[in-house]
Amino acid sequence: MRPTLRLLAACGALLLAGLAQATSYRISLPGPHNPHGGSIGRALNERGDVAALWLARGDEWRAVLYKAGRRIDLARHAGLADEFSEARGLNDHGVVVGQIRLDGRDLPFVDQHGAMQLLPVPEGLGGAAQAINSHGDVLAVWIDPAFDSSTAVLYHQGVAQVLPHLRQAVSSYPRALNQRGVAVGLSRLASDAVLPVMWHHGRVHRLGRGLFGQAEDLNDAGDVVGGAGPRQALQHAMLWRNGQSIDLDPSPSGSSGAHGINNRGQIVGQRGLNGRYGPFLWENGQMRWLDDLIVPEQQGLWQLYDAYDINDAGQILAWGYRPEEGIQALLLEPVEP
Incomplete structure (x- = not known):
């Protein structure tokens, strides 16, 4: 073999070896925890901060922010005596949104940094903030308990804009918001079927055709992930991109749903296949069990259940269980091969 061809072959072999070797992950707790309680992470920002729901004791659920290894009880920090609170989203400035019961x-x-502001909601309705982008736009839901219905709302500079229902829908539920102000979620029909939708420039669009399901997250390029299928009972993790519906799950008999996507196109969620259930990472056209990507010294320490979010640094927000710690929010840090 000539030297040039030999060099090309060697480079090709190294490239293939690099592609075959997946990134591994090290598990850490985002902050202090209570082994008699638990926590479930809801959102992760680019700084590694985590918005979470924390079980302080008994059935007392609290909205918390894990920041630089600390746990901040948001309502207590703001001096509010709430009955329940939950953090659901945060932006890269560390501003948290969620739901509080008063x-x-x-x-x-x-x-924002310990100052809690309640957003206006019409009399007789309840509500929860779902997401916030770095411009301060807040995606929320208004809930009418009398009619068991919900409406998607976008707050811009504190002013609420009601987002429309899909035609023939009786209810809408928003999930995520990107930096361009595009929102995604679901619309529910009178038959109780749910459809994945996107709101853009005040209009609502159905995602995909002939599929039931929900949109869970999107990135700044407008790629949307969630779960969908021909029937409500059997759904696969989906990617909606440039008008196409892409099934991410290679197994026809499996069930799965995607919860988070970053700007690199990495996707996380949960799947079930042949009696095995747990979180997955999808990248470069391949779906992998996250359990299989944990560093060897931590294999088997945690039973991983789900993955909710992934940031552009590749950090993954998941939750899992082990007897010594209970159910806890977990931060999976990438360890490059």
């Missing part, structure tokens, strides 16, 4: 009524909140 005097029996659920309201959406925005918490």
Whole structure:
């Protein structure tokens, strides 16, 4: 073999070896925990901060922010005596949004560095803030308990814009918001079937055709992920990109749903196949069990259940269980091969 061809062959072999060797992950707790309680992470920003739901004790659920190894109880920090609170989203500035229950009524909140602001909701309705982008736009849901219905709302500079239902839908539920103000979620029909939708420039669009399901997250390029299928009972993790519906799950008999996508196109979620259930990572056209990507010294220490979010640095927000710790929010840090 000539030297040039030999060099090309060697480079090709190294490239293939690099592609075959997947990134591994090291598990850490995002902050202090209570082994008699638990926590479930809801959102992760680019700084590695985590918005979470924390079980302080008994059935007392609290909205918390894990930041630089600390746990901040948002309502207590703001001096509010709430009955329940939950953090659901945060942006890269560390601003948290969620839901708080005061005097029996659920309201959406925005918490910026310990100052909690309640967003206006019409009388007789409840609400929860779902997501916030770096421009301060807040995606929320208004809930009418009398009619068991919900409506997607976008707050811009504190002013609410009601987002439309899909035609023939009786209810909408938003999930995620990107930096361009595009939102995704689901619309529910009178038959109780749910459809994945996107809101853009005040209009609502159905994602895909002939599929039931929900959109869970999107990146700044407008790629949307969620779960969908020809029937409500059997769904696969889906990617909607440039008008196409892409099934991410290679197994026809499996079930799965995608929860998070970053700007690199990496996707996380949960799947079930042949009696095995747990979180997955999808990248470069391949779906992998996250359990199989944990560093060898941590294999088997945690039973991983789900993965909710992934940032552009490749950090993954998951949750899992082990007897010594209970159910806890977990941060999976990439370890490059």
